[in-house]
Amino acid sequence: MKQLQIIAPGQAEWQDADVPTPGTGEVLLKIRAITTCPHWDLRLMSGDPMFPGARLTYPITPGQPGHELVGDVVEVGPGVEDLYVGARVAAWQDRGADVRLGGYAQFVPFAAASLLEVGSELAPESIASLELAMCLQVSFDRLIERGGTEGKSVAIGGLGPAGIIGCQLARAWGATRVVAVDPVAERRELALSVGADAAVEPTEADFVSSEDGPVDISVDCAGAAASVEFLMDHTKDAVALFGVLRDDVAYGWRHWRGQLDIIGYGRHNREAAERALTLIEDGRLDLKPIVTHTLPLSRYSDGVKLLHSQEALKVCFLPWEE
Numbered sequence: 001m002k003q004l005q006i007i008a009p010g011q012a013e014w015q016d017a018d019v020p021t022p023g024t025g026e027v028l029l030k031i032r033a034i035t036t037c038p039h040w041d042l043r044l045m046s047g048d049p050m051f052p053g054a055r056l057t058y059p060i061t062p063g064q065p066g067h068e069l070v071g072d073v074v075e076v077g078p079g080v081e082d083l084y085v086g087a088r089v090a091a092w093q094d095r096g097a098d099v100r101l102g103g104y105a106q107f108v109p110f111a112a113a114s115l116l117e118v119g120s121e122l123a124p125e126s127i128a129s130l131e132l133a134m135c136l137q138v139s140f141d142r143l144i145e146r147g148g149t150e151g152k153s154v155a156i157g158g159l160g161p162a163g164i165i166g167c168q169l170a171r172a173w174g175a176t177r178v179v180a181v182d183p184v185a186e187r188r189e190l191a192l193s194v195g196a197d198a199a200v201e202p203t204e205a206d207f208v209s210s211e212d213g214p215v216d217i218s219v220d221c222a223g224a225a226a227s228v229e230f231l232m233d234h235t236k237d238a239v240a241l242f243g244v245l246r247d248d249v250a251y252g253w254r255h256w257r258g259q260l261d262i263i264g265y266g267r268h269n270r271e272a273a274e275r276a277l278t279l280i281e282d283g284r285l286d287l288k289p290i291v292t293h294t295l296p297l298s299r300y301s302d303g304v305k306l307l308h309s310q311e312a313l314k315v316c317f318l319p320w321e322e
Helices: 038-046 128-147 161-172 187-193 206-211 224-234 255-256 271-282 297-308
Strands: 002-008 009-016 024-033 067-074 088-093 107-111 115-117 154-156 178-179 197-199 215-220 234-240 261-263 291-296 312-319
Touching: 002 206, 009 297, 024 088, 038 297, 067 107, 067 154, 088 128, 115 271, 128 215, 128 234, 128 261, 128 271, 128 297, 154 161, 154 224, 161 178, 161 187, 161 271, 178 187, 178 224, 178 291, 215 224, 224 234, 291 297, 297 312
Parallel strands: 154 178, 154 215, 178 197, 215 234, 234 261, 291 312
Antiparallel strands: 002 009, 024 067, 024 107, 024 312, 067 088, 088 115
8 A cells, every 4th residue: 555654844755555454443444535634734744843842753653644534444443343344434533643654545544433434425525624624613612602603793713724614613503694804815705605794804994894893703713813813802702712822812901891701622522523524414514615626645745835835725635546
């Protein structure tokens, strides 16, 4: 079989390898498609750690950082009872760095508990990013715990893949108005195409004119201090932080006086993944628009270049294509 390995910053190899055997609690997957997780891919290929204070050691574990995948079960390991040979599955959970093989390969052993069975009628690009949908659902679950988004106006800040999903989840969970916020015109247009009511630049005049005042709730998907602070200044009730923050943000007197809540991120969990999968299956969540390019996995470096230039939102890699 073939597998990908990032050898050094800017250098990835498409290597020959033996087909692995699933261990206890694992199944062996024949990978049909796998999508990029742009921040992970860009940072591992640039040598810049994802989280502040972390360190990267090269070569990276083969197959990393691939984890948003859909595949077919071709072998079942000891102790697995819920899956069977022939099942089509998608990963709902990233197993992290401490695995022997990440998802960027033709065959991958994967923990059965981290997979959900999905319909074979779903196109690969419409289900491969289930893990990202689960991640966004975690943030919306935290909002639901404190009263939800039903009947409220919701702003989504940062229209990368997560923000485009966030616009759809806000609508699916009952928001009466969805305002998408991003400085890039093409991404604002994409947000409108998936159901946002307004798509504006993060400027005072544009935002206020979009709804004549602050929104009830915001979800930041950018992870930049400027994005979070802009949403804080234009939100009445709560700002949920989904994007990975690398800098501190300023919560001041005006936010405290206005009783604005800041909601941190929650815990990845299977229940959130199942809720996201239900939305995909009934058509309220469409993951296809976030996949802008499809390439053979052997052209991984070309895909990362598309991410770096912002020509691509997500790249869907096909391990069996030449």
